[in-house]
Amino acid sequence: MSDVSDPCVTPGGARPASGTRAMVVEDEVELATLLGSYLERDGFEVTVVHDGLSAVATAREVDPDVLVLDLGLPGLDGVEVCRQLRTFSDAYVVMLTARSDEVDTLIGLSVGADHYMTKPFSPRELVARIQAMLRRPRAGHQAEAVVASRTFGDLEIDPAGRDVWLGGRPVALTRTEFDLLAALSGHPRMAFSRRQLIDAVWGPSWVGDEHLVDVHVGHLRRKLGDDAAAGRYVRTIRGVGYRMGTGR
Incomplete structure (x- = not known):
């Protein structure tokens, strides 16, 4: 698992020979590490970042297939990260929020999030939902x-x-x-x-x-x-x- 502060971060050029690229964008370091570990165990190539500005820059480099994106981030919040992401990427986005009111949910979805989960949640359930999204029928299949x-x-x-x-x-x-x-x-x-x-x-x-x-x-x-x-x-x-x- 790579962190943006880690010099071993895979450059954005070559996609791994196996595995799907996932980014975890979460300012709670322990939760981010936990989610990254679960995704890695499921075969994902994982990059973890902890703030919104780094998320946008890193997404341009690593070209993730799926983003786990916290709504309440420092720098840029999850909504703005998603807005900017949608200008250059069609990665799946799962929005995480600590607030359960419908307004936050709809805000997240309005900028192109594919799914949302409210904290606390099971990391196993998150990974299962991501796998279900990646398996879902595509018009281009x-x-x-x-x-x-x-x-x-x-x-x-x-x-x-x-x-x-x-x-x-x-x-x-x-x-x-x-x-x-x-x-x-x-x-x-x-x-x-x-x-x-x-x-x-x-x-x-x-x-x-x-x-x-x-x-x-x-x-x-x-x-x-x-x-x-x-x-x-x-x-x-x-x-x-x-x-x-x-x-x-």
Whole structure:
């Protein structure tokens, strides 16, 4: 396990031959070390940092696949770290917070966090949830590599390349937003429940508040210039969940 103060930190150039890169960003040194140890035991290449400014700089170097990010950091808080991270990385982000109120949770999710956990929590559960995220179906996985682009009015989705265009202009989506759109557009006549979308995007082993889906659908709609009333691209099906709109 590497710390930013350790001269043996792996440079950002070569990705390890085996293992997935994880970063733990936590100012509680003992907790950070504990989480790093659990991740290392599970086969991750781990880098640990303890403040927000170091987190952004180090993420640019090591190019992590997943970030465990504390909300209450010195320097830059977790929300600002996540905002900056999303300008150059699509790493999975698990936000940690010591505050259980919904506002903090929604703030974390609004900047592109994929999941959140409230302290105290089990390190084993954290690792299990990270593994579930990494295993979850991707629109670009082998089974969908030959799927043609999908068009809904001005919206075009390329599942294999994980690209989205609206009116010919590219739309920047987070991994989670793209996976939601891919799930909906893959079965455009199907009304998905929140649980079905959780299973498709987060994985069947995910446990938590299913209204997490609503938050990400809201972000997706905003990026597509859509809203619940119009339902041009994502329609709300009352009493059920969501389905793909026609684009008109």
